[in-house]
Amino acid sequence: MAITIKDVAKKAGVATSTVSRTIQDHSSISEKTKKKVRSVMEELGYQPNLAARGLVSKNMRTIGVILPVSDGTVFKNPFFLEMIRGISKACNENKYMVALASGTTQEELLESIQTMAKGGRADGFIVLYSKKNDEIIEYLHREKLFYAMIGKPYEYENEIVYVDNDNKLAGRDATNYLLALNHKKIAYINKHADQMMSAERLLGYKEALLLKGIEVNPKYILEEKMISTNQKEKIKELFISEQHPTAVVAGDDLIAMELVYLFKEFNLRIPEDISIISFNNSIFAKMVQPSLTSIDLHVAYLSEQVVEKLIDLIEGKQNLAIKVILPHEIIERKSCKLNQTAF
Amino acid sequence: MAITIKDVAKKAGVATSTVSRTIQDHSSISEKTKKKVRSVMEELGYQPNLAARGLVSKNMRTIGVILPVSDGTVFKNPFFLEMIRGISKACNENKYMVALASGTTQEELLESIQTMAKGGRADGFIVLYSKKNDEIIEYLHREKLFYAMIGKPYEYENEIVYVDNDNKLAGRDATNYLLALNHKKIAYINKHADQMMSAERLLGYKEALLLKGIEVNPKYILEEKMISTNQKEKIKELFISEQHPTAVVAGDDLIAMELVYLFKEFNLRIPEDISIISFNNSIFAKMVQPSLTSIDLHVAYLSEQVVEKLIDLIEGKQNLAIKVILPHEIIERKSCKLNQTAF
DNA sequence: CTGAAAGCGCTTACAG
DNA sequence: CTGAAAGCGCTTACAG
Structure with a gap:
């Protein structure tokens, strides 16, 4: 059995609530107590049970990443890999986890999102694409879930947080x-x-x-x-x-x-x-x-920014439909040349 | 507030335990009751809270996918995207979720895995690479966690479930x-x-x-x-x-x-x-x-197979260090030709 | 076949 | 500054 807050509390000679508060670095707990509790946590190798925490705090610290329906080529584009990687990195830095939502059909994808959302599994979603008449967006919007997009939305443009290039x-x-x-x-x-x-x-x-x-x-x-x-x-x-x-x-x-x-x-x-x-x-x-x-x-920045904006949304730090537009940059190589044609 | 098992129970006029059992399709519940409960669930749009379920059943139905440390090129290989996609698909089919573990350094990656594992967040892990002296494998092995690999392991070959080509x-x-x-x-x-x-x-x-x-x-x-x-x-x-x-x-x-x-x-x-x-x-x-x-x-099969084998392991259906070796296939295109050189 | 109750590991008012 | 207690939404013996 894994170490729980109870084990730590007993060994440190405090109440479980005190342990819980030191984990959250509550200002009400004295430094002395915190130090003691922390050393016991260290000693016992305590790791909080995320399910329990999520159950009570309604916050799983998890972001669902919605991949486009994989109809062949689209998804082979390494572009997505870069996004996934960037998002994963940014989530890590913010102590969030990333869960993948994917499907071979719209229905499958939607179902996957539903179980994550209603199952209290993800606190918010990042949509990696933007296309016309998207049921997924409709669903996220209708259910008033937290979500953000990479790319400019077709609908609800003024209500959706998104990060994009111009x-x-x-x-x-x-x-x-x-x-x-x-x-x-x-x-x-x-x-x-x-x-x-x-x-x-x-x-x-x-x-x-x-x-x-x-x-x-x-x-x-x-x-x-x-x-x-x-x-x-x-x-x-x-x-x-x-x-x-x-x-x-x-x-x-x-x-x-x-x-x-x-x-x-x-x-x-x-x-x-x-x-x-x-x-x-x-x-x-x-x-x-x-x-x-x-x-x-600048896909890496794009990813980093969606994650941050979505977390702001989830944590209530910011609830406006903010848009972040990142600059682009022409990288010159060898495929262009001055036109010499007469006409 | 989301719909809970309690709401369903009340509306259906049964106990919460009965609702829980019909969700699991327990044989002890009469078809009649199940039908009634199901229709109420449908009507209310009930979705089980995965955190609560995970808390009691010690099974989050989640697989952690461990990406290689992203030191530039390795990770740009679309190969990984195909694996991720295949795993995601197979997980979906088995009603599991996939959570990504990644990091820019070994330490970061390990930390990410630790919070997932000890935090009761993932039931098992899939390692997408195989390299020499890997701390990650050491950790998974030492902690006796459930894991499987794509690729042949360097160590513990006879103790690890893996899927590979020859x-x-x-x-x-x-x-x-x-x-x-x-x-x-x-x-x-x-x-x-x-x-x-x-x-x-x-x-x-x-x-x-x-x-x-x-x-x-x-x-x-x-x-x-x-x-x-x-x-x-x-x-x-x-x-x-x-x-x-x-x-x-x-x-x-x-x-x-x-x-x-x-x-x-x-x-x-x-x-x-x-x-x-x-x-x-x-x-x-x-x-x-x-x-x-x-x-x-056959990356798609490779992915599908690891997922299945890992789930078998997690659910205790099979606990041998089984190996699955998939065939390969030469796809002929235009880069090879009969050698005409003199000798 | 069904229900009442305990408990999973946390957090958070409430009291002191 | 700290603790006792209730409760988050589920599952699972136990009893009937």
Whole structure:
């Protein structure tokens, strides 16, 4: 049997309530008593039973992390690993635990969240994605649970705590970067069109063009749920023509990497014939050749910030729907080049 | 306030013990009563409080997943994401929750595990890596906690439940694959030499050569903790010579990918000049060009199996130090070719 | 087949 | 500054 507060109390010659209070470092307990109790705790190797504590204090010091429904590729993105790691680290520092909620279907995921929430298992949740018409958000919102998001919510924007980059600005900056390199015909290629991030970046792309007085050419925007063979065909069609775009803003590093290989198939060189800029600055961006100029989103900070804001919410230190917007940063590598095309 | 067993009992006109028993589907309760109680639970939206249950039953239905200390690259490997996802899925199916234990240092990680274990927060642990002289394993073992590993343990091999591939055989098969393509000069390049997997694969590589009567050339074995500039130099030295190896067994897809680019720098074509085979069959293997022939380790099954074996252990259904060895499978792509070199 | 009661290990008013 | 006691929401012998 594990050591309990009772064992400590007996050995230290005090009441259990005194032990409980020294654990919490209550100001009412004398330093002398605290010292004594602490030494006994040390000696006995006491560790508080979290279940018991949670039962009475209604606070399990646990954060549930909600992963997107794993429909193949999305979840293979190492992006999530970085987030999980960052969250885990921040939770550790705040003496919180992290519990994972996942599922292969919406229903499964929702069920998993329900047992955690109503079971008093998690004090709050972090949602790692943002997509349209999300039942999960609906549930969290309806049940008035504590939650925060990484990414800008589609609904209840003014009521949800979230941490995000300015993805519209990032899209604009990416596009401006290419514009500054004298590119005029810039494509935007992406999948996961249902994610908020993507929508915002596309908006920024359009804005940047318009601000430069360049008309948005809908043919240059290829956006789908997956890079299907179908999309490949469309990309081929676009880039095999004489008048092909000289640069592309890619939805993320993974897509950019696919494009790198695709363009090779079409005998287009990067960056000589086509410049590519992408988002995430993941391991892919560093590893492909040519290495990719990519926009770093500071995922580690993003994770740290959601955790902190959510804990503030849980502990009642702050109950406003605060938003934290982190800056991005263009990491220049070898996939972009000054455009020399005549026209 | 959330709905408790008391509310259900009152509304259903039974004792709380009866409600508790119908939740557990006790055979002693009549179907009629169960039906009544269940309908009330449904109506009230009752969800059991897991902390209370855990407090009395000493079983939180939670598995702690121990991630390796995150010293940079190791943890960027999407391999871990696949494991986490697989474990999460299997836990869901078994109505267990998964809690993450991580840390930036050994001490931090150990502390995190301790609070989970002694705090009665996790019923058992899954260790996602296997390395030499691991304090974490020492701790788990000394405290006689329930745990299982993905990968073959360095110590207590006969006392630990683990799930693994036959990495030695995988190493042999990889090497044999190249031998069958008429390669004679085969290099073995890896980092993370302190991981059990790597050691085993290297062993298999050597065995395969010896069985073919080919002497192991120590110059052909490049193994380090990281692909440092130092290792790059060594690789260059080895492959720039006239007598360079015609094939390489790479430690994993990530390393293979680095090699692909490195070889390009040296003007060596893949697979014309050099064949590469690697392990993991991750997203990298599919995406690089040329795409990599890689050994799939069935990570999803691996994860599912550890979860099941650990649960058996926790629930006392099985207390032997069972090992589960899963088969691997060579996925042929475009990085290997019949060796045409003269001799 | 069902219920009353004790107890899991904590925290927190309440009293002193 | 410290202690005795109630109670958090469950489960599980024990009795009937």
